[in-house]
Amino acid sequence: MRTPMLATVALTCWLVPAAAQDPGAPSKESAADAIFKELAAGLPKDGQRAISARLELEYWHKHQWGFLNPAVRKPVKTKDGNAAEVVFLTAPAMSLPGTDFSMAFLLVDKRVVDWASCWTYNRTANQELLLEDVNGDGFSDVAFRASDGWWGLLDKRKHSRPDDKRKWLYAYAITAKGFQSLFADTERDLKVKLSYNSADQPVVLQVKGLPESLRERQMVECTLSVTNTSDKELPIKPGEWFSVDMNKAAYFMTYGPQDKRTVLKAGESVTQVIRLYVEGTEKEVTMRWKFVPSQ
Numbered sequence: 001m002r003t004p005m006l007a008t009v010a011l012t013c014w015l016v017p018a019a020a021q022d023p024g025a026p027s028k029e030s031a032a033d034a035i036f037k038e039l040a041a042g043l044p045k046d047g048q049r050a051i052s053a054r055l056e057l058e059y060w061h062k063h064q065w066g067f068l069n070p071a072v073r074k075p076v077k078t079k080d081g082n083a084a085e086v087v088f089l090t091a092p093a094m095s096l097p098g099t100d101f102s103m104a105f106l107l108v109d110k111r112v113v114d115w116a117s118c119w120t121y122n123r124t125a126n127q128e129l130l131l132e133d134v135n136g137d138g139f140s141d142v143a144f145r146a147s148d149g150w151w152g153l154l155d156k157r158k159h160s161r162p163d164d165k166r167k168w169l170y171a172y173a174i175t176a177k178g179f180q181s182l183f184a185d186t187e188r189d190l191k192v193k194l195s196y197n198s199a200d201q202p203v204v205l206q207v208k209g210l211p212e213s214l215r216e217r218q219m220v221e222c223t224l225s226v227t228n229t230s231d232k233e234l235p236i237k238p239g240e241w242f243s244v245d246m247n248k249a250a251y252f253m254t255y256g257p258q259d260k261r262t263v264l265k266a267g268e269s270v271t272q273v274i275r276l277y278v279e280g281t282e283k284e285v286t287m288r289w290k291f292v293p294s295q
Helices: 031-042 048-063
Strands: 072-077 083-091 099-108 111-121 126-132 141-147 168-175 178-181 189-197 203-208 213-215 220-228 242-246 249-255 269-280 284-291
Touching: 031 048, 031 083, 031 099, 031 111, 048 083, 048 099, 048 111, 048 213, 048 220, 083 126, 099 126, 099 141, 099 178, 111 126, 111 141, 111 168, 111 178, 189 203, 203 284, 242 249, 242 269, 269 284
Parallel strands: 189 284
Antiparallel strands: 072 083, 083 099, 099 111, 126 141, 141 168, 168 178, 189 213, 203 220, 220 269, 242 284, 249 269
């Protein structure tokens, strides 16, 4: 298990010369935009797993590095003999250390039937999303192949098969009803406890939106707020007014747009939208949120 990690993601824009264009003409939709809209429209609206899939799809859409890692669509035949299609999405970290992400969608009759995703810390594992026969039954499977990270292959999820040198983090048989895991599930539900530290300042911290338990490596969204409870103005640093750590757990976080205010008036609040996933060594995780005063 790696040590706890807090990661922010910088969005990169690719700037290229633009040809002259009629200001009134509609802008061209990229291939990534079209696939994002198609898959997002096909996801269920309710359920934590579907909500997490939507958050992960949005993460890919923002961090897929354009033409360097285009989405891949492949026709497949399911184990039950139906024609289907898989869509592979990848968003590598482009840094070391960093967190790599990939996701596979299964479509039958152009309808989203199932999905699977994989996050890896590139010091402990590298991943490759492939269509290959994992179990030797003659059918193609969706495989998240594992290989050495910077420190070797240390990810506890690694699986292998007898007389096969290949290693996998996850692998799924493809059926008309969805993906079927070829290996035992290693993900756990982690109970979440929250603690707050005001750093002896006249503030109240609060996190909203986190479920009582988190599925390991399943992205969730929450909102952290801080309220000035004094009758005086309180200076704050935009985007730097809080910190978080977790006991016996590793985690990855990305942030939404940051409030630019540098002062909170009496009774005012500021919020920060946070998306994260957690992996823990025990069944309970305590998230310790702390207010960081402006220096």
